[in-house]
Amino acid sequence: MLAVKSLDKEQFIELTNKLPENMEQLIKENYNYFQWGGIVEGLEKGKKQKENEVIKNCFMQDMSAKKIASLVNLTPKEVELRIKEMQLTRSSRARSGMNDAH
Numbered sequence: 001m002l003a004v005k006s007l008d009k010e011q012f013i014e015l016t017n018k019l020p021e022n023m024e025q026l027i028k029e030n031y032n033y034f035q036w037g038g039i040v041e042g043l044e045k046g047k048k049q050k051e052n053e054v055i056k057n058c059f060m061q062d063m064s065a066k067k068i069a070s071l072v073n074l075t076p077k078e079v080e081l082r083i084k085e086m087q088l089t090r091s092s093r094a095r096s097g098m099n100d101a102h
Helices: 002-006 009-016 021-036 039-060 065-072 076-096
Strands: none
């Protein structure tokens, strides 16, 4: 089901219309549950938050982007971008008076 996520809705309908009726209904119900139920998006968001937590902790201990990348299975460039995103977020909060208590 997760592999089907990459299909747009029209492609998915065209593909499932070729299945026997009982199987078509089951697939469509499960697809709707995964696609529009937010499960996939929630899992991806949680994974990114955990990766960011690891990146932040390692970065705070002066670990290189290359070493951090190997821990979180990203490229060093992706790690550098995440670090910049977190730094921008942190400086935005500081300017708006919403500074973290960390």
